[in-house]
Amino acid sequence: MLLRFPVPLHLLLLRRHQHLLPNSVPSKRFNFSHPPQSLFKTVPVLRVGYPTSTFSEDESDVELGRLLSLLPEEMRRRVSEHPELHMLIEVVMDLGRKPLARFPSGDFVISEYPITVQDIQHATAQVGDFAVDNRAGISRTLHRISAIRNRKGTIIGLTCRVGRAISGTANLLQDLVQDGSSLLLIGPPGVGKTTIIREIARMLANDYKKRVMIVDTSNEIGGDGDIPHAGIGSARRMQVPNSDMQHKVLIEAVENHMPQVIVIDEIGTKLEAMAASTIAQRGIQLVATAHGITIENLIMNPSLEMLVGGIQSVTLGDEEASRRGVQKTILERKGPSTFSCAVEIISKTQLQIHRSLEATVDAILSGRFPNVEVRRMKSQEQEESVQTRQDAPEIGGEIMLEDAPERADLKTRQDESPLMLPNDMLENSWEHKLPLRLFCYGILEATVTQAIKQLKMNDADLQLTDNISEANALLALQSKLKKNSRIQAAFKSHDIPVYVTKTSSLEHVTKAIRALLSDYEDGLIVFGSIDKIKDSEKADALEEARMAIEHIVIPKGETVDLLPRSYQVVSLQLDLVRSYQLEARRISGESNVHHLRIFPSHYVMDDVITSDTSESDDFSSSNGSANGSLNNLNRLPLLPE
Numbered sequence: 001m002l003l004r005f006p007v008p009l010h011l012l013l014l015r016r017h018q019h020l021l022p023n024s025v026p027s028k029r030f031n032f033s034h035p036p037q038s039l040f041k042t043v044p045v046l047r048v049g050y051p052t053s054t055f056s057e058d059e060s061d062v063e064l065g066r067l068l069s070l071l072p073e074e075m076r077r078r079v080s081e082h083p084e085l086h087m088l089i090e091v092v093m094d095l096g097r098k099p100l101a102r103f104p105s106g107d108f109v110i111s112e113y114p115i116t117v118q119d120i121q122h123a124t125a126q127v128g129d130f131a132v133d134n135r136a137g138i139s140r141t142l143h144r145i146s147a148i149r150n151r152k153g154t155i156i157g158l159t160c161r162v163g164r165a166i167s168g169t170a171n172l173l174q175d176l177v178q179d180g181s182s183l184l185l186i187g188p189p190g191v192g193k194t195t196i197i198r199e200i201a202r203m204l205a206n207d208y209k210k211r212v213m214i215v216d217t218s219n220e221i222g223g224d225g226d227i228p229h230a231g232i233g234s235a236r237r238m239q240v241p242n243s244d245m246q247h248k249v250l251i252e253a254v255e256n257h258m259p260q261v262i263v264i265d266e267i268g269t270k271l272e273a274m275a276a277s278t279i280a281q282r283g284i285q286l287v288a289t290a291h292g293i294t295i296e297n298l299i300m301n302p303s304l305e306m307l308v309g310g311i312q313s314v315t316l317g318d319e320e321a322s323r324r325g326v327q328k329t330i331l332e333r334k335g336p337s338t339f340s341c342a343v344e345i346i347s348k349t350q351l352q353i354h355r356s357l358e359a360t361v362d363a364i365l366s367g368r369f370p371n372v373e374v375r376r377m378k379s380q381e382q383e384e385s386v387q388t389r390q391d392a393p394e395i396g397g398e399i400m401l402e403d404a405p406e407r408a409d410l411k412t413r414q415d416e417s418p419l420m421l422p423n424d425m426l427e428n429s430w431e432h433k434l435p436l437r438l439f440c441y442g443i444l445e446a447t448v449t450q451a452i453k454q455l456k457m458n459d460a461d462l463q464l465t466d467n468i469s470e471a472n473a474l475l476a477l478q479s480k481l482k483k484n485s486r487i488q489a490a491f492k493s494h495d496i497p498v499y500v501t502k503t504s505s506l507e508h509v510t511k512a513i514r515a516l517l518s519d520y521e522d523g524l525i526v527f528g529s530i531d532k533i534k535d536s537e538k539a540d541a542l543e544e545a546r547m548a549i550e551h552i553v554i555p556k557g558e559t560v561d562l563l564p565r566s567y568q569v570v571s572l573q574l575d576l577v578r579s580y581q582l583e584a585r586r587i588s589g590e591s592n593v594h595h596l597r598i599f600p601s602h603y604v605m606d607d608v609i610t611s612d613t614s615e616s617d618d619f620s621s622s623n624g625s626a627n628g629s630l631n632n633l634n635r636l637p638l639l640p641e
């Protein structure tokens, strides 16, 4: 028969460890404010100001007014009354649907009346011509109006994006810009790439007195109209008749206008990549954006791989392959990359710098983690910091910091996040447990970084480590892990939980991290090493096990299930049980809840089994073979001294 522990002790422990029980975990959250540790070091830097519109408030209002004038009266009034008006991102107008205004905090319906043909005509009449890419602008503003057409070519939808020149957005990159490094910026749509390169163009032209030429394919950097927007400072701008001509205009810029710097938004084709490479070979500083979220995306993209030096497959001799410990056919970088540095824009306040793009590409191709510097802007109240991997050089210089809109943005995301608990709960139960350190095997760091972003976590809360002894968990690609028994053994000996993914895709990695976080929040695995678990928690767990052994298991010869505990704490209990020469099993239930089952015997079993909740019942059945075997035992072990 399977016995549960007597009620009073049970209740006592339940009260004390309520947060460890699966159904007592109220919700999920992570600490967005926890200071970064471990892999990163914090380099304090001088604060000189915050990103602000390049213009006075009046000028900004006038520009925004030009976009709002595209809207019918009622919609304009509703948007204007919105408290986040100065953070407006886009207005979306689709025929037959209610119009939406997009703010960092979410989408708002700005009229109960669906958009009519007249509404769309009213808007399109006020903007310049739509080019072949279906984009148009409003003269001398940075706004971008993008059209959706029906099959006959009639416009039936508009996305009206607010463009703003925001000074300070490129200050995290000031040292690299000043060095003359060629910079490639990548990031998801709408993350602020164009805004940053506009500011870099202005900085280079005005502050560093460089001859800057912008090749402005859809007039997004310098704005619509023939006189460029003041946001680019004294940089010059070449317009491009249509996007197919971009590579030609790039070459023309170099041949005709003697620039020291070329700035270009959205390198997307092989021809453009080739033109960029030609420019780089002439020693001109190139600042560009490209499609893609991570460097790996570029490596995988046959049109853009040239930007990172090109990729080739090389077959090694048997001896060389075994010396390097790799397969015979490997991927290698073909030649020098077009850009010296690359920047992954993670959010409007966080960048990842690859100081040597070539070294990053080489690392990725050989399955290693590249060195990155994480730079972020922080709120006015917080200490500003630049985080670097310990092996990366520090940066100095002035950093312009986060603006109010982004703080509001972050706050909203926190509020909406399913990972949230109120702050007081966070401080009491989680703060001492952060950050979580993850050892990845066969999965790229960039993918994990993206997953962290998708989970809306601060990357200081989930850090990567190359050191097994400080890892809280292993996240591995199943196929690779299977082949490496040494890694498996190393993690087993450190008693570190392992999470595997079938592929290294962002989707699967995100899922695995979500499962891991969920286990952390359920208290099933522990932040930090066993040393960081509270002494009181360890003492309770061991006392519970001791009492169960001495009061039930040995004297009555009955099996006892202990309370659910974290993985490491269950391991401690297991050690204690073994010191009594008793057998026990760690049981993982349906939602991966661990608890220890102690048997009144020396019966030899596997250390770990996985079961669902019903398994416990089967196991306790008197007809069950396992229990049957237990019943055959006629001698109980001696109590230890």
Ligand SMILES: Nc1ncnc2c1ncn2[C@@H]1O[C@H](COP(=O)(O)OP(=O)(O)OP(=O)(O)O)[C@@H](O)[C@H]1O
Binding pocket: 051, 088, 089, 161, 162, 163, 164, 166, 169, 187, 188, 189, 190, 191, 192, 193, 194, 195, 196, 348, 403, 405, 406
């Ligand atoms: N630091 C910032 N603070 C506040 N708003 C910003 C910031 N950077 C950019 N924005 C706003 O975010 C929106 C998108 O910016 P931007 O067009 O630069 O992004 P993008 O990455 O180039 O987008 P896409 O890839 O779609 O062209 C714009 O409305 C811009 O004004």
